[in-house]
Amino acid sequence: MTAAKTVLSAQEIGRTLARMAHEITEKNPDCSQIILVGIITRGVPLARRLADKIKTITGVDVPHGSLDITFYRDDIQSKGPDLNAGRTDINHDINGKTLILVDDVLFTGRSIRAAIDAVMDIGRPGRIQLAVLLDRGHRELPIRPDYIGKNIPTARGERVRVKLSETDGEDHASVVEGG
Amino acid sequence: MDTVEKKFRGRHLLKISDLTADEIMGLLNTAYKFKDVSEREIKKVPTLRGKTIVSLFYEASTRTRTSFEIAGKRLSADVINISTSSSSVTKGETFKDTVLNIAAMKPDAIVVRHPSPGAPAYAARIAGCSVINGGDGANAHPTQALLDLMTIHEKKGGVEDLKVAIVGDILHSRVARSNINALKMFGAEVTVCAPPTLLPHGVGALGVKVTHNIHEAVADKDVVMMLRIQTERMQQGLFPSLREYSEHFCLSAKVLKSARPDVLIMHPGPINRGVEIASDVADGPYSLILSQVTHGVAMRMAVLYLLCGGAES
Known part of the structure; x- marks a missing residue:
């Protein structure tokens, strides 16, 4: 087993999300037009936390939801079917709104491509922005995040593990060599 | 997984x-x-x-x-x-x-x-x-059994220990066979009900209770599945007439009174109104027939x- 290198502690994750929430409010002066949509699994609690922080900053209740991309993936052919799809739950009209996709790690960009397609089948947002806690590079598609918690240089074979208290019992992000 | x-x-x-x-x-x-x-x-x-x-x-x-x-x-x-x-x-x-x-x-x-x-x-x-x-x-008819399982699961939150009656032409029914297998796999208690001529020999070996009385079959059940009489598969008279069959085995509002107050009524379709199921029951509040579809x-x-x-x- 190889050693894990911490890239964000629990405290740093909290501070990083607070900064990202500020950036979101700066870029979107009218917060009432925002919908935060977390990509299942770990994007969902991150979207909820960002919504909480935006509420603290602006007093605006920003709606948040979850998006499952299982049926939109481009690797179904090679990986086979996955019977554990989560539930897409966006209880708001997204038409014309600024929809901010939220995910824990941005890597090849393929999940985000799938997420954009999934969103377009639900409605027609005015614009889509992207917020990620960690950007580890190695993009395979022309996708660029609008809000980045932290850039971390990684080797392709390394694995980035994000743990969140809601899903994993603790807040912690690390890079594991040679995964 | x-x-x-x-x-x-x-x-x-x-x-x-x-x-x-x-x-x-x-x-x-x-x-x-x-x-x-x-x-x-x-x-x-x-x-x-x-x-x-x-x-x-x-x-x-x-x-x-x-x-x-x-x-x-x-x-x-x-x-x-x-x-x-x-x-x-x-x-x-x-x-x-x-x-x-x-x-x-x-x-x-x-x-x-x-x-x-x-x-x-x-x-x-x-x-x-x-x-x-x-x-x-x-x-x-495995996909029918799977969609029936989903219909029950959605309403009851699970299948284990539910009491399910399957009533009608069991003898010719692939739906009954697949449903019995699926329901037993998840721990439901299944009762089949039909005249003796419309039950396959040795049906008890499937692990189901058997009755020839619809009142007994429906009593205290969580789910009642009705089956169509498959006249197209019948070579000789297995019962005197559809009318007489209906007298004894039609799910009417009266028969339904002995079921649980939250009973689910299901039918794989096509239904023959007035033969195995009364119209008011098929269209009634307990019916999940269109939900199944x-x-x-x-x-x-x-x-x-x-x-x-x-x-x-």
Whole structure:
């Protein structure tokens, strides 16, 4: 087993999300037009936390939801079917709104491509922005995040593990060599 | 779960026991997500883009064939329906040759309905692609049992320890056989009810209770499934007349009084109003008959996704 290198502690994750929430409010002066949509699994609690922080900053209740991309993936052919799809739950009209996709790690960009397609089948947002806690590079598609918690240089074979208290019992992000 | 799905690739769905309990739970989870898709304005996902599904039906069908077609199309697959009455089967082409010729056009799955038990299993041996049993004689109808399971699961939150009565022409019913297998797999208690002539010999060996009295069958049940009298499969008089059958075995509002207050009434369709089920019961508040049809699309989407979603290993 190889050693894990911490890239964000629990405290740093909290501070990083607070900064990202500020950036979101700066870029979107009218917060009432925002919908935060977390990509299942770990994007969902991150979207909820960002919504909480935006509420603290602006007093605006920003709606948040979850998006499952299982049926939109481009690797179904090679990986086979996955019977554990989560539930897409966006209880708001997204038409014309600024929809901010939220995910824990941005890597090849393929999940985000799938997420954009999934969103377009639900409605027609005015614009889509992207917020990620960690950007580890190695993009395979022309996708660029609008809000980045932290850039971390990684080797392709390394694995980035994000743990969140809601899903994993603790807040912690690390890079594991040679995964 | 990963290994479970990989194992299924290139496999067939001919009967309920082709699936493990884990796989069925996975299909339920997936079917609920596809039900959400069917409620959107854009009722389509790109999941099976580039896949081809052929349905080959040697018997009449409204629900099964249409829902397989809609299911495939909502997954972005191309779906072609062959009904034997308008195919070369009328020119004397055998079942074997028909299957081989369809297979030569390289579909990813063939849905087969046939009056002879075992016909889909035979197709599975020669087709070289996934074969789904859409009903074979009195043998099996696995996707019906799966959608029935989903309908019960959605309303009751589970199936374990539920008391289920299946009433009607058990002898000729593939739906009854597949449902008994599926319900027993998840720990339901199943009672079958029919006149003795419409029960298969040794039905008790399936692990079900048997009664010939509909009042007894319905009493205290969580779910009552009614079955149609399949006159097209009957060679001699198994009961004096439909009217007399109906006198004793029709699910009327009066019979229903002895059931639980939250009873679910199900029927795989087509229903014969006034024969096995009274109109006011079929259209009444306990009836889930149309819910079953809605779930048919969602569950068949899940089945097609499981069978066609991925390369053969």
